Amino acid sequence: MEINKFKKFTETYGEECGVEYHGEYHGRGFHEGIAVTAESIYGIAKFVSEMEKNDIDLGSWNHQDQLGYGHIFSWNKSQFQEVAA
Numbered sequence: 001m002e003i004n005k006f007k008k009f010t011e012t013y014g015e016e017c018g019v020e021y022h023g024e025y026h027g028r029g030f031h032e033g034i035a036v037t038a039e040s041i042y043g044i045a046k047f048v049s050e051m052e053k054n055d056i057d058l059g060s061w062n063h064q065d066q067l068g069y070g071h072i073f074s075w076n077k078s079q080f081q082e083v084a085a
Contacts (some may be wrong), residue, residue, distance in 0.1 A: 001056060003034055005078045010036055013050045018043035025074045030061040033074035044073050 009012040010021040016040035025035035038044040048060055 001080055003082060006034060006056070006058075006080065007050070009054065009056065010047075011037055012052075014047060017047040018048065019047045022072060022074075024077070025063075025072060027063045027065055027072075027074060029063075031074060031075045033063055034077055035063075035072050035074035037067065037070050037072050039070055041071070044071070050057065 007021045007023075010019060014020055014036065019036050020038075022035040025031070025033050025081050027033065027035075036047070038047065044061070051058060058075050058076070058079055061072040062076045062079075065072050
């Protein structure tokens with residue numbers, strides 16, 4: 001999946017799930033990914049379900065962390081295609 005298409009998908013479907021696009025994320029254990037933030041585990045689960053319904057085959061997230069009151073969920077950057085502008 002192209003990163004910009006994932007961003008557009010998140011902007012379209014994320015609001016009803018409490019999910020927002022975060023972008024590149026460098027997490028613990030040298031994780032490098034593309035991430036979203038979510039208000040709750042329920043919200044990210046609902047978001048992943050929407051991804052599956054829309055044939056987005058990223059699966060569940062590869063990395064997560066807590067950001068104060070919210071959570072960040074990230075997929076390995078290698079699962080995405082970068083597209084030159």
